[in-house]
Amino acid sequence: MFRRILALTPVLLWAAYGFQARTYGIGSVNMPGPGAFPFGLALVGMALSLVVVVAGRGPAATTSPARQPLKIDRETILVALMLGCLPATSLFGVLPVIFVFTAAAARLMGIRTWWAALVVAAGLTLVVHLLFAVWLGVPLPKGSLFR
Amino acid sequence: MENLVAGFAEALQWTNLIACAIGVLVGTLVGVLPGLGPVATMAILLPFTFTMSPTAGIIMMAGVYYGAMYGGSTTSILFRTPGEAASILTSIDGYELAKKGRAGAALAISTIGSFVAGTIGVVGLMLFAPALARVAVAFGPGELLLVAFAALLLLANILGGSASRNLLIALVGVALGTVGLDSFSGASRYTFGFSPLLGGFDLVAAIMGLYGISELISIARNPHGAKRVASVRLRDLYPSKDEMKRSTGPILRGGVIGFGVGLTPGPAAVLAPLVSYFVERRLSKTPERFGKGAIEGVASAESANNSACSGALVPLLALGIPMTPAAAVLMSGFMIHGVAPGPLLMEKHALLFWGVVASMYIGNALLLVLNLPLVGVFARAMMTPFPILVPGIFVLCMVGAYSINNSIFDVTVMVLFGLLGDWMRRRGLDPMPLVLGMVLGPIVEASLRQSLILGSGSIGWFFGSNLRAVLFVLSIFLVLYSVVKDIRKPAKPAAGPAADEKTGLHA
Numbered sequence: 001m002f003r004r005i006l007a008l009t010p011v012l013l014w015a016a017y018g019f020q021a022r023t024y025g026i027g028s029v030n031m032p033g034p035g036a037f038p039f040g041l042a043l044v045g046m047a048l049s050l051v052v053v054v055a056g057r058g059p060a061a062t063t064s065p066a067r068q069p070l071k072i073d074r075e076t077i078l079v080a081l082m083l084g085c086l087p088a089t090s091l092f093g094v095l096p097v098i099f100v101f102t103a104a105a106a107r108l109m110g111i112r113t114w115w116a117a118l119v120v121a122a123g124l125t126l127v128v129h130l131l132f133a134v135w136l137g138v139p140l141p142k143g144s145l146f147r
Numbered sequence: 148m149e150n151l152v153a154g155f156a157e158a159l160q161w162t163n164l165i166a167c168a169i170g171v172l173v174g175t176l177v178g179v180l181p182g183l184g185p186v187a188t189m190a191i192l193l194p195f196t197f198t199m200s201p202t203a204g205i206i207m208m209a210g211v212y213y214g215a216m217y218g219g220s221t222t223s224i225l226f227r228t229p230g231e232a233a234s235i236l237t238s239i240d241g242y243e244l245a246k247k248g249r250a251g252a253a254l255a256i257s258t259i260g261s262f263v264a265g266t267i268g269v270v271g272l273m274l275f276a277p278a279l280a281r282v283a284v285a286f287g288p289g290e291l292l293l294v295a296f297a298a299l300l301l302l303a304n305i306l307g308g309s310a311s312r313n314l315l316i317a318l319v320g321v322a323l324g325t326v327g328l329d330s331f332s333g334a335s336r337y338t339f340g341f342s343p344l345l346g347g348f349d350l351v352a353a354i355m356g357l358y359g360i361s362e363l364i365s366i367a368r369n370p371h372g373a374k375r376v377a378s379v380r381l382r383d384l385y386p387s388k389d390e391m392k393r394s395t396g397p398i399l400r401g402g403v404i405g406f407g408v409g410l411t412p413g414p415a416a417v418l419a420p421l422v423s424y425f426v427e428r429r430l431s432k433t434p435e436r437f438g439k440g441a442i443e444g445v446a447s448a449e450s451a452n453n454s455a456c457s458g459a460l461v462p463l464l465a466l467g468i469p470m471t472p473a474a475a476v477l478m479s480g481f482m483i484h485g486v487a488p489g490p491l492l493m494e495k496h497a498l499l500f501w502g503v504v505a506s507m508y509i510g511n512a513l514l515l516v517l518n519l520p521l522v523g524v525f526a527r528a529m530m531t532p533f534p535i536l537v538p539g540i541f542v543l544c545m546v547g548a549y550s551i552n553n554s555i556f557d558v559t560v561m562v563l564f565g566l567l568g569d570w571m572r573r574r575g576l577d578p579m580p581l582v583l584g585m586v587l588g589p590i591v592e593a594s595l596r597q598s599l600i601l602g603s604g605s606i607g608w609f610f611g612s613n614l615r616a617v618l619f620v621l622s623i624f625l626v627l628y629s630v631v632k633d634i635r636k637p638a639k640p641a642a643g644p645a646a647d648e649k650t651g652l653h654a
Binding site for chain 2: 010020021025028029030031032038041044048049051052055073079082083085086089090098105106107108109111117120128131132137140141
């Protein structure tokens with residue numbers, strides 16, 4: 001039962017999407033406004049979501065894995081490292097972040113020593129600098145701390 | 148014929164030949180790197196052509212364009228990381244082949260297919276440009292709306308599971324495409340005051356996330372489960388006789404289909420592989436192999452996207468109307484050198500026109516010579532250990548996503564779409580309808596609104612021309628087909644985590 005109720009989430013999301021669309025102006029059939037298309041899309045989306053839920057074919061009807069206790073595994077750490085790169089790049093610039101990320105991710109993925117991880121990190125950072133900054137002329141972000 | 152000979156004489160001059168070689172080399176490299184696409188690279192290279200002759204400048208920029216289409220398949224096949232939407236279909240069967248140790252064969256077929264289809268495209272461009280250009284401009288908003296709509300329905304039917312579920316995912320993609328500034332009124336939609344969202348979600352960043360980043364997360368979850376190639380034997384580097392035989396038809400048909408679809412405005416490079424793939428799966432006696440490592444899948448998709456490049460140049464060269472972003476940048480290259488592309492191009496600048504056409508033959512041959520020996524090098528990249536591969540791919544994707552608009556926001560979009568892609572994989576859902584929805588959504592909206600304005604809100608307007616009427620009937624047929632198929636053959640429920648590595652394509 002709970003799963004069925006949860007399956008209605010897409011319907012509610014489409015409803016919220018359509019409700020927001022109304023605020024942009026629907027216009028008329030001859031001259032549709034900026035909200036007309038999203039509003040129509042929301043109606044179609046709600047109908048289709050209902051069809052999928054009723055037919056039991058939607059994501060909610062799939063066999064989801066049994067709930068497991070929260071544990072910090074390799075996957076979680078990698079995602080955390082990726083997410084951590086975003087604010088870190090704004091602060092420190094892209095090259096230092098690439099160096100640290102590569103060393104940490106290489107170690108996480110099974111490289112044997114920290115020395116080897118640092119060598120891989122240095123090599124990759126150099127390649128990125130030469131390829132993007134020097135050769136292709138892409139202005140890599142320097143980071144607010146170094147400006 | 149005389150013109151073509153004169154064109155070859157012009158293209159074979161040292162300066163033009165070097166410009167062509169630099170163009171295809173840079174294009175291939177850019178194609179291999181995810182993120183920085185051909186349009187951005189052509190724009191970056193534009194100032195370098197100022198000091199060149201008009202012919203050399205245009206030849207170099209055209210070389211970047213089709214060179215990038217060649218290179219785009221490499222990361223798709225090896226690492227399931229398509230650098231642009233046009234390579235997504237290549238990644239489906241290409242990556243499956245790579246996991247079976249046939250990366251070399253897939254890369255070689257994609258190179259040969261690109262060469263043959265590219266040549267078909269250039270022949271089409273040379274012979275039919277003026278006539279076909281008129282067909283291209285007959286494509287108004289109504290026709291475009293119906294083609295985009297039909298493409299969405301086509302995709303919903305190609306992929307596994309129920310068509311309605313696939314269509315629902317595509318609608319989510321369309322909804323994501325509405326975020327940002329409205330192209331008609333300039334009103335900001337679904338940005339909630341957050342200014343980086345005004346430009347919407349960048350498609351390339353989203354694709355890199357949905358495919359590349361989600362693949363990395365999957366590897367981190369189960370590194371022992373991800374199949375790796377222990378060694379690459381010489382005989383595995385190139386396609387077998389059987390693979391060559393099976394690829395011949397798809398390459399030739401893909402070349403013709405790609406050129407035809409390339410003439411239409413909008414995302415022809417995305418639609419062409421989709422149509423070609425669909426046709427091949429329909430023609431195949433063993434359609435169940437598609438999506439599980441069918442060489443025909445790689446051949447059809449890759450040849451179609453290269454041929455579409457030549458098709459996209461027809462309206463530009465014959466009428467002076469750029470129908471794709473890349474054609475628009477190429478047009479600015481013409482204008483900078485004081486040459487106006489269009490009906491008078493062949494009369495006033497015949498040598499330039501035929502020189503560019505001839506250089507495309509030469510460029511295609513150069514790409515074949517350049518890429519075939521590199522197949523072994525690329526195929527061996529599959530042997531790279533995970534501790535180097537995982538951070539390496541993420542770093543390349545990160546810098547690639549940043550370089551699209553020089554914005555950290557695009558990197559954020561990439562990572563968030565990566566998490567979404569991982570969630571979808573674990574639920575057995577294919578991210579492809581989402582991508583196609585994001586590509587086609589803005590086109591569907593713009594052409595629908597234009598059609599409603601032109602037809603004063605009347606549905607009868609869609610029967611005002613034969614082309615529109617045919618497309619309208621085709622779209623209705625596809626809707627009915629999807630519904631009837633779902634009712635008659637209930638879809639199997641998605642398999643959740645077990646479906647992780649499957650693409651879900653069904654016969």
